[in-house]
Structures are given as C-alpha cells and as structure tokens.
Amino acid sequence: MTALTVQLGDYPHTRPLKAGTIPVEGVTCRFTETAPLHRAFARMVRDLEFDVCELALATYLQAREAGVPITLLPVVLIGGTHHGSLTRLPDGPALAPADLAGRRVGVRAYSQTTGxxxxxxLREEYGLESSDVTWVTTEEPHVRQYREPAYVTRSSAGRVADLLRDGDVAAAVLGPRAIGGQGEGLVPVIQDADAAARAYVERHGFVPANHVVVVRDDVLRAAPGAVRALYHALTEAIDATAAGRDDSPAGRAVAAGWSEELAGCLALASRYALEQELVRSPIDVGAIEKETDLLR
Known part of the structure; x- marks a missing residue:
C-alpha cells in the first residue's frame, strides 16, 4: 500500500478523509497539522516537505514560475470575494480606494493571495496600479526565489491590523479569518462591498479561489494511482458535503475538477500576478490543465 504525507486544512470537506469515513483506496495517508496553516506553504515550496499539500493560489503561481517541481490538483479548498478585505479604521477620515495612491497599505505578505x-x-475597478501604493508587509514571501518590487517594504509589527491601529498605514488587507479576528471592528474601504463583490462574480463568472492543492512531481510520477485515489476521494468528500455549504461566495468556491470557472479563475489570477510583479512572465493556463491529465 502506498503511503502519502498530506497537509490539508481542517474543513468539513477534508474531515471525511482525515477521519477515514471516505477512504483513499490503496493509500495510507499520514495527515499532518500546521497552525497557522500558511506556515506549511513555505515548507512545501522551499523544502518539498509534504507529498500533497494545500497551497495558496498566489504561492502556486510563483512556485511554478520559479521551477518548483509541483503539479496542481484541480481542487479549490477555500475561496471567496475580497471587496470587503480592504479595511480601515471606523473612526478615521473618509477614505475611497482612489485615495490610496501615494499612501501606505498593510498586508501580511505582498504575495498573499487575498492581496x-x-x-x-483596485486596478480593474478604480484605476489604481500596485506601484501607486507602498505595500507594508509583516512577513516574507513563501517562495524563496521571489524578489519583491521596490514599492514593497517590511515592518517589524507583529500583525497587519496593528499597523493600521498604530497609524503606520492608511488601510489594511485582511484575509477572511483575520476580518473576524485581529480585524474586529474595522470596516471596508470599498462602499457597498457585498454588492460590489456580487457584481464582480457575475462579471467574471467565478468566485476567486484562495487555496488549491498541489502534489510533488516525483510523487506524481512514482505513484500516479495513489495521487488519483486521493484526488477522487477529495472530490467525493467535496460532493458529499455540498449540502452543508451555504450559497455564499465562500460556499460556492469549494470545488473539484477542471472547469470553465477554474480556468477563468487561474487566467485572471495569472494576469493580476503579472500586472503586480508577483510573477515576471505570462503563465500558460492551458499547460496547467494538461498537467492534470494524469488524474482523469
């Protein structure tokens, strides 16, 4: 029986695999836990520590460009809309997205997928280029080979929300979990953020993905049947838990299998990444799809 070391977050759609209620046929999975989860991402793309690993979408795009030997599995574990992720102090001065030109904005890492x-x-709807802002970060990129643009700087502050509350930045980018944690009490910079997010999803035809799944290339070559079994079990778990997910963007984002929505999401994320200097060369989404043929 093939053994795989697997790092996945704790979600309703991953628990059946971890509990063994949905088996991975012919495979012994050793599930590891990392808290916070994003700490595992650097360990994967720098040291290939896991056979299969959940990974932030932006990290995957950067790792692919850097030649890290991993392959995407067409699975979205979490996603959502992000018009509400750009936050400000509720009692601060009035601030519109276009007002951020020439100002400082906090974000955990420049390569964070929410960012x-x-x-x-900001570029698509408000004409604000990434280079118009100084991005103040609290963490380095996961991909060791990546070099940040000149308009990115590092702070010694422990948390992004602290940058905002200390007056070091005008606004802060916070992921969905941080919104209800360190971001408690902050408000969106974008007015009517929920309505703007709904219009964005309708316009593009998909909910933005945040975390996907990757496998080491050597594992895929050596044990394609085991990787297929894990992928099919994860697909089954996502399907089996669908009734428990609400119709929110976050609920609709969870999906398995190649689709027009996933292709569109990867294409737009790749374009954004190139515009923002997260990657320096175009990404071939068709080539990514072809790499997943072994899973069919």
Missing amino acids: LWVRGI
Missing part, C-alpha cells in the same frame, strides 16, 4: 485579488480589484 493579489484586492490589488486586482
């Missing part, structure tokens, strides 16, 4: 989507929104 990728927020900066894409």
Whole structure:
C-alpha cells in the first residue's frame, strides 16, 4: 500500500478523509497539522516537505514560475470575494480606494493571495496600479526565489491590523479569518462591498479561489494511482458535503475538477500576478490543465 504525507486544512470537506469515513483506496495517508496553516506553504515550496499539500493560489503561481517541481490538483479548498478585505479604521477620515495612491497599505505578505485579488480589484475597478501604493508587509514571501518590487517594504509589527491601529498605514488587507479576528471592528474601504463583490462574480463568472492543492512531481510520477485515489476521494468528500455549504461566495468556491470557472479563475489570477510583479512572465493556463491529465 502506498503511503502519502498530506497537509490539508481542517474543513468539513477534508474531515471525511482525515477521519477515514471516505477512504483513499490503496493509500495510507499520514495527515499532518500546521497552525497557522500558511506556515506549511513555505515548507512545501522551499523544502518539498509534504507529498500533497494545500497551497495558496498566489504561492502556486510563483512556485511554478520559479521551477518548483509541483503539479496542481484541480481542487479549490477555500475561496471567496475580497471587496470587503480592504479595511480601515471606523473612526478615521473618509477614505475611497482612489485615495490610496501615494499612501501606505498593510498586508501580511505582498504575495498573499487575498492581496493579489484586492490589488486586482483596485486596478480593474478604480484605476489604481500596485506601484501607486507602498505595500507594508509583516512577513516574507513563501517562495524563496521571489524578489519583491521596490514599492514593497517590511515592518517589524507583529500583525497587519496593528499597523493600521498604530497609524503606520492608511488601510489594511485582511484575509477572511483575520476580518473576524485581529480585524474586529474595522470596516471596508470599498462602499457597498457585498454588492460590489456580487457584481464582480457575475462579471467574471467565478468566485476567486484562495487555496488549491498541489502534489510533488516525483510523487506524481512514482505513484500516479495513489495521487488519483486521493484526488477522487477529495472530490467525493467535496460532493458529499455540498449540502452543508451555504450559497455564499465562500460556499460556492469549494470545488473539484477542471472547469470553465477554474480556468477563468487561474487566467485572471495569472494576469493580476503579472500586472503586480508577483510573477515576471505570462503563465500558460492551458499547460496547467494538461498537467492534470494524469488524474482523469
């Protein structure tokens, strides 16, 4: 029986695999736990520590460009809309997205996927280029080979929300979990953020993905049947838990299998990444799809 070391977050759609209620046929899975989860991403793209690993979408795009030997599995574990992720102090001065030109904005890492989507929104809907802002970060990129643009700087502050509350930045990008944690009490910079997010999803035809799944290339070559079995079990778990997910963007984002929505999401994220200097060369989404043929 093939053994795989697997790092996945704790979600309703991953628990059946971890509990063994949905078996991975012919495979012994050793599930590891990392808290916070994003700490595992650098360990994967720098040291290939896991056979299969959940990974932030922006990290995957950067790792692919850097030649890290991993392959995408067409699975979205979490996603959502991000018009509400750009936040400000509730009692601060009035601030519109266009007002951020020439100002400082906090984000955990410049390569954080939430920041990728927020900066894409700012350019697409408000004409604000990434280089118009100084991005103040608290963490380095996961991909060791990546070099940040000149308009990115590092802070010694522990948390992004602290940058905002200390007056070091005018606004802060916070992921969905941080909104209800360190971001408690902050408000969106974008007015009517929910309505703007609904219009964005309708316009593009998909909910933005945040975390996907990757496999080491050597594992895929050596044990394609085991990787297929894990992929099919994860697909089954996502299907089996569908009734428990609400119709929110986050609920609709969870999906398995190649689709027009996933292709569109990867294409737009790739374009945003190139515009923002997260990658320096175009990404071939068709080539990514072809790499997943072994899973069919």
